[in-house]
Amino acid sequence: xxxxxxxxxxxxxxxxxxxxxxxxxxxxxxxxxxxxxxxxxxxxxxxxxxxxxxxxxxxxxxxxxxxxxxxxxxxxxxxxxxxxxxxxxxxxxxxxxxxxxxxxxxxxxxxxxxxxxxxxxxxxxxxxxx
Numbered sequence: 001x002x003x004x005x006x007x008x009x010x011x012x013x014x015x016x017x018x019x020x021x022x023x024x025x026x027x028x029x030x031x032x033x034x035x036x037x038x039x040x041x042x043x044x045x046x047x048x049x050x051x052x053x054x055x056x057x058x059x060x061x062x063x064x065x066x067x068x069x070x071x072x073x074x075x076x077x078x079x080x081x082x083x084x085x086x087x088x089x090x091x092x093x094x095x096x097x098x099x100x101x102x103x104x105x106x107x108x109x110x111x112x113x114x115x116x117x118x119x120x121x122x123x124x125x126x127x128x129x130x
Contacts, residue, residue: 004040005032009050015041030058 007029008016017024032039033055041054063069 004038007039007041007054008044009041009054010044016044026054026058026061029054030062033058 006018007024008018010016015024015026015029016022017028029039029041039051041050042048043050059069
């Protein structure tokens with residue numbers, strides 16, 4: 001049994017084939033999969049498995065070039081998940097949504113919008129300076 005070909009994904013989004021000692025593209029990885037290679041993509045620093053996300057990205061890029069999947073089939077995947085994948089995990093409530101974000105000093109962070117407005121008004125001037 002052959003071992004999986006490991007592709008490392010670096011922070012700069014480059015993909016490195018550890019077997020051939022060279023950088024590869026998504027097209028190279030797609031060709032490896034078509035040739036029957038067992039490909040595993042991992043994040044370089046954390047070793048997190050990115051294989052599923054990378055293969056989905058390859059499908060997405062190929063669909064942009066030449067659509068082959070039906071809209072009905074894609075809807076079915078989104079609605080019910082993939083066959084054999086089980087039920088999709090329920091989203092967990094985010095605790096960060098319940099409390100405001102803070103900066104390094106613990107003050108409420110100001111969120112700036114593209115039109116220059118912010119969610120926090122400017123501090124009021126002191127009436128009685130000391």
